[in-house]
Amino acid sequence: MHATGLTKSYGGQRVLDALHLAVPSGSVCALLGPNGAGKTTTVRILATLTTADSGTARVAGHDIAAERTRVRRAIALTGQFAAVDDLQTGLETLRMTGRLAGLTAAEARARADELLERFGLTEAAGKLARTYSGGMRRRLDLAASLVGRPRVLFLDEPTTGLDPRSRQELWQVVRELRGDGATVLLTTQYLEEADQLADRVTVLDSGRIAAEGTAAELKSRVAGHRLDLVLTSRGAYEALAGRAVHHVPDELTLGVPTDGSAAHVRALLDELDPDRTAVDRFTLRTATLDDVFLALTGADR
Structure with a gap:
């Protein structure tokens, strides 16, 4: 995943200022920065949810402007809040997502069962999502994003509001995804999270990169x-x-x-x-x- 010169303004406010970003395949990159630094805007542009005013980027080998459909088929996005249907069970959510992703009914059932087990939700599979705890809802949301086996996963503050145990569980999932060869771009307000998970850390400030490198390299700078x-x-x-x-x-x-x-x-x-x-x-x-x-x-x- 590569981005060159991404610029974005809302009204008179410049949110991204000629941003350059490179994330090697099969790695985890953490975006850090204060509120308003441009983290979520960067994710939204790379995930084709909004367009940059200028600049270019390629995600999973595809141009985000000229090949939007191909980009969307290769990625998944989990936002700051779990987007699950309270009136569906966990099993129904994953099967429906599988069918929307183009899987056959049999493939969708098999993939749903696999992900329910992987995320520790098998016992709750038949329960409505509205009965799930915050950590369970977050795990179900992430499981749904993985139904289509994305090559690139965007996680926008995925552990916001989770208790320490649920955060640890989600961290382990991210490590497993990296082990499976997925590329992960993670935004977070928890600096320990970046320290634990990221191969590289990029610090944003006012829409520009203030520093980037491994956690150890950045610590040595200070x-x-x-x-x-x-x-x-x-x-x-x-x-x-x-x-x-x-x-x-x-x-x-x-x-x-x-x-x-x-x-x-x-x-x-x-x-x-x-x-x-x-x-x-x-x-x-x-x-x-x-x-x-x-x-x-x-x-x-």
Whole structure:
């Protein structure tokens, strides 16, 4: 999947600004970014649900503008909210989806049974979807998107609102899909999710790519480690805020990059607090994707 120069505006607001994106086949790419960064718009364009103002893209080898029908036959999209019919059973939902995808009645039954088992829904197959829990509805929605064996799967914040157990179950499904050779483009607000699942991470900010690479590469850009300082006063906090990549104003806490060595930590403390009056206490921690997100998007300032 490749996109070049994608641009999209709504009214006078530019949502995507010459976006370039490359997702290798059989990999998971996570799109991160604050609200309004352009994540969902990117997915909608690549899934042919809306058109770009300019730029080109190919999904599963097909041009999204000239070969829309072929693109749609090769992809599946799961949005932020489970789109299931409350008046159908899980089994009916999957069989109907199979028939709409062009399967014969026998093929649709077999595929439905296979997916119900894969997603742990066999016992609930005959129950109406309105009786399902949030995690079960999400699993049924994802199962329906896989009936046609898509080559590319778009997951737009798929675990929003799920409890931790249901999130873990869905993560395992994504890992299995990658193992089966599917290409997955995932948008998420959960940075741990991207860290756990993605082969590559792309950080969007104001419709542009702020950074991309593996999770480890992005963490190393911010720092291998972070020294969190709790300051003694608001004045000390404001004086040192410009040096920090992590800010928690209400707790007078700043995080500054460090290589984690004792020598560098001592040097930083001496440099930032030469009089030993500004820093109340400190904690050394490993950098996370949260640090990358906050540093590259300015989301905590």
